[in-house]
Amino acid sequence: MKLNFVRKPIRVAGLGLITATYLPLYVARDAMLGVGVGKTELRQRLHLRDLWTGRWSRALLKLFAVHPNIVGDVPTRQGGYLVVANHRSTIDIALVLATFGGCVVSRADLSRWPIIGPAARKVGTLFVERTNKQSGARVIRAMAGRLAEGDIVSVFPEGTTFPDDEVRPFLRGGFVAAIRAGVPVLPVGIAYEAGSEAAFVGESFGAHLDRMSGAPPTRVTVCIGKPLPSDDGGAATLPARAHEAVQALVHKARSLV
Template identity: 40%
Template sequence: MNVWLPTSPCTPQGCAGHHGAVAGRARAAVRLTAGLAVVACGVLLAPLAALLGRLLGAAVRHRLTRWWSRAVLRAFGVRVRVVGVPHGLRGALVVANHISWLDIPLIAAVLPGRMLAKSEVRSWPVLGPLAARGGTLFVERDRLRTLPATVAAMAGALRDGARVVVFPEGSTWCGRERGRFRPAAFQAALDAGVAVQPVRITFSPTGAAAFVGDDPLLVSLWRVATAGRLTAEIRLLPPILPGSRPDRRSLALAAQFAVASDRANRPSLSVHQCVSSRPAAASSVRTPS
């Protein structure tokens, strides 16, 4: 593993699992089938959505993205709670903590934009073509020399008025603890002179949604489908306006503090204290810094 890649101590054995109501196998099978069917429809209809977006404008494309994303979450039985309202920013870097593959449709259901993802996602079955057609920006995380070009592409998209969505922790954490925000992506916001929109994601119960370590995607899909009363909350925090921070490191720190600020009202327990006493045998590496 490249020593420069972000990691987390979370593992499927220690952090993922059911800690509440569980749906029956028949209901879970229906959810899984419905969820995969909605995703497949998204792949098939993505070219049409892109064409409509070019002909009728970004607002139409965003409306279709929100509809599809909500349909994915509903099919998997995930309830969504939105706290706060979008600030109507033209071109903004949306940054959020990262827990699950569910984070992607969750953010897209509220703040659709161009995602930043690791280059490996492009080759994933079904999801890879969908990501590419949806305007995803890809970064080769193990080749640092490509990072300036990726930042430049992000800045260009931001200048054109697009939202760019980034998970700056660079890997998934189970939600009970969070990682530090890597500063690289924040340079794009500085270069483009746009605001940063921090977003806080939480799931209840936490373990069912967590997609960490070497957790296979199909196992995670089934765990989500079998979860009872799984609720996702997305909290839109006050934006950090252009010019309020002098450099990318202070900007990343400000966004990280905003996303983690609710921890002041909760006990500070480590992942391993509250879930498992097993040592972390694998690292979680899902998305780029």
């Protein structure tokens, strides 16, 4: 209990300090690239964003004492691809950004969260209101555009977080975007050690942050699968094939955590 009392203020303050430090530095460096819109400028901006979001993400993982074990190969950055993973914690966002770079698709209310929301908007997070069809269609178009430009987009197609290793049915939007862009889908399985307090389930962001801020160190295993071609069977079978792959990877991650 005493350690929890010490951890909470340090981690909450650290979250604000890290974000308040890294974000202005990134914005300033991005402004130095000018206003060019060619392929070279785009590659430079993506590289710069990945550099800074990677630093920010690794700093948060360290701050909250989340120790990742990455199993499998991160694809060489030769073009865009869609990362699909099961979703167990808010810190999953830092986990996939630190591992793969790129941007993430997140629930719309995250954009209104203190500290995290403004930073997420600045680094190109795509926000979707899952109950709004127009919002969903808009984000699918945006995802397809990003992927076609060579960016990496990570989604959690279960739609929300869950506390166990059962991977729930996948929403189709991300897969439609991958098919439109003609890019592969990379399945990823995430498992936190038993008893971890990282899970975000049925609570407000404030309550989750309070609980996670006081949590002891936790291990998490991230298992990376083989890319799935998006043109093999199309939208009729791609979500199911990805779901099967992610579930197998979650079981593998559980055996290694």
